[in-house]
Amino acid sequence: MARIARPPAKSKARSPKPRTDAPTKAPSAKEISDLQGKVAPDFTLPDQDGKPVSLKELKQQGEIVLYFYPKDMTPGCTNEACSFRDRLKQLRAAGAQIVGVSADSPSSHRKFIEKYGLSFSLLSDTDNQTAKAYGVYKQKSLYGRQFMGIERTTFIIDRNGTVRRVFSKVKVNGHAEEVLAALADRA
Numbered sequence: 616m617a618r619i620a621r622p623p624a625k626s627k628a629r630s631p632k633p634r635t636d637a638p639t640k641a642p643s644a645k646e647i648s649d650l651q652g653k654v655a656p657d658f659t660l661p662d663q664d665g666k667p668v669s670l671k672e673l674k675q676q677g678e679i680v681l682y683f684y685p686k687d688m689t690p691g692c693t694n695e696a697c698s699f700r701d702r703l704k705q706l707r708a709a710g711a712q713i714v715g716v717s718a719d720s721p722s723s724h725r726k727f728i729e730k731y732g733l734s735f736s737l738l739s740d741t742d743n744q745t746a747k748a749y750g751v752y753k754q755k756s757l758y759g760r761q762f763m764g765i766e767r768t769t770f771i772i773d774r775n776g777t778v779r780r781v782f783s784k785v786k787v788n789g790h791a792e793e794v795l796a797a798l799a800d801r802a
Contacts, residue, residue, distance in 0.1 A: 650749065650750065650770070650778045650781055651778050651779070651780065651781045652777065652778065652779075653777065653778055654776050654777060654778075655670060655681075655749075655770065655772045655776050655777070655778050656670075656745070656748035656749055657669070657670050657671065657776075658670050658738075658740075658744075658745040658748065660716065660738040660739055660740055660745060661721050661738065661739045662721065662724070662736045662737065662738055662739070663721050663724035663725040663727075663728050663736065663737050663739075664721065664725065665721045668714075668736060668738055670772070670776065673712065673714060673772075674772070674774050674775070674776055675774075676712055677710050677711060677712055677774060678709075678710050678711040678712070678771065678772065678773050678774060678779075678798070679711065679712055679714055679770075679771070679772040680699075680706065680711050680712065680713050680714070680769060680770075680771055680794055680798075681714050681716065681749075681769070681770045681771075681772055682695070682699070682713070682714070682715050682716070682767075682768070682769040682770075682785075683715075683716045683717065683746055683749065683751045683765050683766070683767065683768050683769070684696070684715055684716070684717050684765065684767055685717060685764055685765045685766075685767065686717060686718075686719060687717060687719045687723045687724060687726070687727040687737075688723075688726075688727055688730070691767070691787050692717070692767075693727075693731060694787045694788075695767070695785070695787045695790060695791075696715060696727070696731060696733055696737075697731055697733075698787065698790065698791040699713045699715075699735065699791050699794075700731065700732065700733050700734065700735070701791070702791045702792075702795060703734060703735065705795055706791075706794070706795065706798070709795065709798040709799065710798070711771070711798055712735065713735040714735065714736050714737075714738060715735070715736070715737040715738065716737070716738045716740050716745060716746070716765075717737070717739070717740065717765060718739075718740055718741055718742075718743055718746070718764075718765060719737075719739060719741075720739055720741060721739045723739075724737035724738075724739060743763075743765070746765050749768070749770065751765055751766050751768040752764070752765055752766075753765075753766045766783070766784060767784065767785040767787075768781065768782060768783050768784070768785060769781075769782040769785055769790070769794060770782075771794070771797060771798065779797075780797045782794070782797075
């Protein structure tokens with residue numbers, strides 16, 4: 616029986632230049648968790664109305680559940696936001712406030728809030744500087760394509776600005792309950 620030769624596989628075209636704006640090394644999970652017990656990086660970012668909001672101001676109002684998410688209006692991010700929305704009463708009873716951060720614009724956040732009835736602030740980190748400071752701007756992969764983006768991560772920050780808990784690589788289902796349990800355990 617004769618073998619039929621297959622033509623050689625075509626090589627995939629490569630991008631002529633690597634992206635220069637991408638960091639050479641993304642922070643590891645250990646580096647993110649190293650924030651636990653340390654002072655949270657300060658920030659001032661515009662909210663959904665374009666009003667600047669700082670960590671300093673947020674700390675004055677109580678503990679903060681600061682969650683970073685990839686993009687408004689996407690299925691996972693919508694489920695996460697709605698899960699926090701649905702448990703907002705319990706979160707506030709535990710003395711915490713919810714604040715979301717993504718690279719979307721304030722107007723995108725406004726549409727997201729209005730469409731899903733969210734009653735907490737979403738902050739706009741369009742240059743990803745805050746995401747980088749918190750170690751959540753990382754190289755990601757989707758369908759074989761590599762790109763830089765926000766890895767879904769949540770931080771619980773106390774009134775003194777200390778990171779009390781870090782949830783890395785968050786899975787949306789059950790995450791709000793995890794956060795509530797962590798807030799209950801802190802006392």
